[in-house]
Amino acid sequence: VSWVEPDIHGSVHNPQSNADWSQLLGSYGAKDGDPLAQVFRIARSNRARTVVEENRYVDSDYRSEYSAFWSERFPSRPAFARRLHFFRRTVTDERVHAIPADAGYLGYATLKPIVPGRVGRTVMAPPPRLAKATLTMATDRVSVFGTPFEVTGSPFVEQDTEYLICAHAATWMCHYHAALRGLVGRRHTAELVRLTPALYHERALPSPGLRLNQIQAVFGATGQPALFYGIGNLPTVEGVDTPIPKLDAVGRELPAGFWDTRLFSVICRYLNAGFPVMVATTVHAFVIVGWFREGKMIRFVACDDNVGPYEVITSPFTDRRAPWQALMVPLPPKVYLSGENAESNAHMQIRAYAGSPMATPAWKELATRLAGGKDIALRTFLRSNLAYKSVVGQQERGDDATRALRLARMPHWVWVVEAHDRAARQAHKRSVVAEWVWDSTSHDKRPGVVAFSLPGAVVAVPPDGGTPVAVGGPTGPWRSHFDVAPQP
Amino acid sequence: MAAEKKPHGVLVSPDLARISEGVFRTSDEAAETLTPAERASFNEASQSVVDARQSAEALEGLLRIN
Numbered sequence: 001v002s003w004v005e006p007d008i009h010g011s012v013h014n015p016q017s018n019a020d021w022s023q024l025l026g027s028y029g030a031k032d033g034d035p036l037a038q039v040f041r042i043a044r045s046n047r048a049r050t051v052v053e054e055n056r057y058v059d060s061d062y063r064s065e066y067s068a069f070w071s072e073r074f075p076s077r078p079a080f081a082r083r084l085h086f087f088r089r090t091v092t093d094e095r096v097h098a099i100p101a102d103a104g105y106l107g108y109a110t111l112k113p114i115v116p117g118r119v120g121r122t123v124m125a126p127p128p129r130l131a132k133a134t135l136t137m138a139t140d141r142v143s144v145f146g147t148p149f150e151v152t153g154s155p156f157v158e159q160d161t162e163y164l165i166c167a168h169a170a171t172w173m174c175h176y177h178a179a180l181r182g183l184v185g186r187r188h189t190a191e192l193v194r195l196t197p198a199l200y201h202e203r204a205l206p207s208p209g210l211r212l213n214q215i216q217a218v219f220g221a222t223g224q225p226a227l228f229y230g231i232g233n234l235p236t237v238e239g240v241d242t243p244i245p246k247l248d249a250v251g252r253e254l255p256a257g258f259w260d261t262r263l264f265s266v267i268c269r270y271l272n273a274g275f276p277v278m279v280a281t282t283v284h285a286f287v288i289v290g291w292f293r294e295g296k297m298i299r300f301v302a303c304d305d306n307v308g309p310y311e312v313i314t315s316p317f318t319d320r321r322a323p324w325q326a327l328m329v330p331l332p333p334k335v336y337l338s339g340e341n342a343e344s345n346a347h348m349q350i351r352a353y354a355g356s357p358m359a360t361p362a363w364k365e366l367a368t369r370l371a372g373g374k375d376i377a378l379r380t381f382l383r384s385n386l387a388y389k390s391v392v393g394q395q396e397r398g399d400d401a402t403r404a405l406r407l408a409r410m411p412h413w414v415w416v417v418e419a420h421d422r423a424a425r426q427a428h429k430r431s432v433v434a435e436w437v438w439d440s441t442s443h444d445k446r447p448g449v450v451a452f453s454l455p456g457a458v459v460a461v462p463p464d465g466g467t468p469v470a471v472g473g474p475t476g477p478w479r480s481h482f483d484v485a486p487q488p
Numbered sequence: 489m490a491a492e493k494k495p496h497g498v499l500v501s502p503d504l505a506r507i508s509e510g511v512f513r514t515s516d517e518a519a520e521t522l523t524p525a526e527r528a529s530f531n532e533a534s535q536s537v538v539d540a541r542q543s544a545e546a547l548e549g550l551l552r553i554n
Contacts, residue, residue: 167553209554229540236536238529285553325551340540344533345515351526352518358506360499444537447515456499457507470507472499 003078003113005055009145010082012093013051024051028111028118035119035158038308039109043086045127046106050087052096052144057083059110061121061157061172064190069163069205070114081120082111085144097145105149108142117160121176123153124309126290126301133292133301134268134482136276138180154276154289154301155180156309157189167210168192169305170278170285171218174330177276183332184223195221212280212326224330226278227270227338231255231324234262235340238347239370239378257281257323263316264298267291269339270329272482273382276303280326288313335382335413335440337447342415343380345447346436350419353454362455362475366433370419376433377425379418379480382440385410387485395432395479400471401458405437408451408460413440418480430477439463 015021021040022032030036043051059081070077088104107124123140126133139152155176159169172189179186187195193207197217202208212228219226229235232255236242246259257263267277268291277288279302289310290301300313313319347370353359354367369375383391392405415438425431435453442448451460458473499507512518515534519527 161554165554207554209552211553212551215553233540235540236533238533280551280553282551283553338537340537341534344530344537348515348522348526348530349512349518352512352521355521356510358503358510360503445534449512457504459507459511461511468508468511470504470511472504 003082004080008055010053010055010096012091012096013053014049014090014092015051016049029115030118035156035305035308036109036111038311039084039119039122039124039156042124042127042308042310043106045129046086046125047088048086048106049089050091050103052085052087052091052099054083054085054144057081057110059083059112059120061189062110062112064188065112065160065163065193068190068193078113081113084109084111085142085149086124097147099144099147099149101147101149103149105144105151107151107153112160114160117158117164119156119158119308122156122309123151124156125151125153126310129312130290130292130301130310133290134271135290135301136177136271136274137289138177140180154287154303154309156303157305158308159305162206163193164189165207165209166305167215167285168196168207168218170287171215171222171330173287173289173303173305174219174276174278175222175224178222178224178330181274187222192218192222209283212328215278215280215285215328219328219330222330223333225333226328226330229263229266229327229329231257231260231263231326234260234266235338237262237265237340238344239373240265240343255323255325257325258317263324263327264291266340267300267327268298269343269380270331270382272379273339275329275331275382278328278330279321279324280328281321281324284321286321331382332413334411336444337415337438337440337442338444339380339382339415341444341447342436342438343378343417345438345449346380346417346419346452347378349436349449349452350434350454360454360456366419366455375422377420377422379420379482381416381481382413383416383481384412385414388414388416388437388481391481391484394484395481396430397453397458397474397478398472401453401473404458404460404469404471405451408437409462409466410437410450411439411441414438414450415440416481420480421477424477425480430479430483432478432480 062081085108086106109122110120112120141150159166178184243261245253286304302311351367354363389406417436418432419434420431437451439448459470461468
């Protein structure tokens with residue numbers, strides 16, 4: 001059977017045993033350890049019973065690569081892709097033209113007629129192990145022989161090592177996620193390659209690898225300039241422990257990627273905001289798409305083009321790619337304020353109000369507990385003001401507070417810092433005892449507050465010197481944004 | 489003022505009016521209420537964010553990602 005069969009629509013597979021799945025994997029020239037094998041593992045963990053294969057699929061990403069590169073090569077190469085759709089229920093070829101809506105759609109993986117680089121645009125539902133993880137996901141809509149389905153997941157694509165390399169794959173994974181969220185217009189993979197500026201003496205093709213400023217240029221050109229963090233110089237945040245550097249056997253300081261625990265909070269702020277974080281090592285790039293707690297440990301979830309979607313990273317410090325060197329976080333262009341300064345300033349203001357003449361006993365107690373560093377945890381995330389105001393109405397903060405916050409004048413994106421009572425949060429009770437909302441367009445040196453809530457009071461602070469409005473607020477904890485809407 | 493409060497820390501109009509008038513407009517204004525040690529710690533954190541923005545230069549040319 002050739003890659004592009006003119007006489008068939010595709011095929012339906014119903015693998016049951018390990019051998020059936022291995023045989024299917026092998027039929028695409030893949031083996032255990034390849035990204036396609038990881039796609040299959042994810043599908044099987046979600047109890048996939050059916051794989052519907054589309055023949056002669058016109059994948060606009062692959063077609064863009066084909067036009068720009070593969071068609072220029074001497075060996076012949078099909079212009080078409082294939083696409084696999086995974087279903088939890090059994091679907092037969094006889095009914096593939098009318099798949100029921102409740103067939104349990106689990107996602108898709110595009111296959112390209114190239115190896116390496118077999119796995120093209122892919123969006124799979126996350127595995128059950130990640131059910132409680134915070135994941136940066138977006139919803140994609142597909143048509144399977146005319147029947148519409150949708151899947152919510154983190155996009156994935158494999159590099160081909162010649163045209164699309166890992167840096168392109170990583171930028172695309174961030175970009176397609178933003179495009180699905182409607183934050184930017186969609187660019188095809190070949191456009192990302194074309195947007196890479198030639199800043200060095202090497203030829204662009206075959207790609208010798210990208211430098212950080214080239215990656216930044218691609219992020220910028222696609223409408224999501226990236227915040228940059230060198231892991232050797234992570235910012236300090238009030239209330240977050242500054243780690244002690246780790247030394248090697250002869251007393252030399254090891255690279256910060258082996259010990260700087262601040263990277264957990266830096267990365268999680270953006271994951272909590274719904275934005276994936278690209279990690280760069282000296283030779284590789286991949287994307288962190290989520291995190292979860294396992295006991296007292298934080299685990300990251302990655303999409304690495306060499307591995308596949310939803311790889312669980314036990315620890316960044318023992319990770320085989322360690323030491324991580326840099327983080328890049330593509331964000332909406334007008335988010336100028338960093339999450340770190342939003343959090344530090346919220347910390348500072350809670351303590352400042354407790355020391356002001358109008359402080360209530362509850363404010364003073366909150367500040368004392370916050371300064372103690374154990375009882376109160378700050379959770380910082382970016383939200384559109386639409387998402388923020390939508391959730392405010394579901395947090396049970398009272399009608400006055402809801403009105404004040406929903407009518408407050410806010411920029412499109414706001415940084416939100418929630419102060420959580422740790423014990424209440426661990427007991428799955430209402431846990432938010434204070435909240436600061438920051439203007440994301442303000443400067444790190446002069447963060448602009450938009451609204452804040454302390455026990456008993458909610459204050460909206462208008463822009464341009466307008467008059468602040470304080471109303472009565474809840475005196476006890478209220479529901480977190482994450483309890484109401486885990487996905488932004 | 490305390491006599492005007494309802495039970496359980498609920499604030500009444502005079503409290504809220506004072507809060508409206510006492511809002512800190514800038515971080516510097518808020519920081520004035522902190523102790524010198526607290527202020528120094530906060531300033532260090534703020535400056536570290538600015539410093540972190542400049543760390544890309546140290547990595548430029550070091551990494552080639554492929």
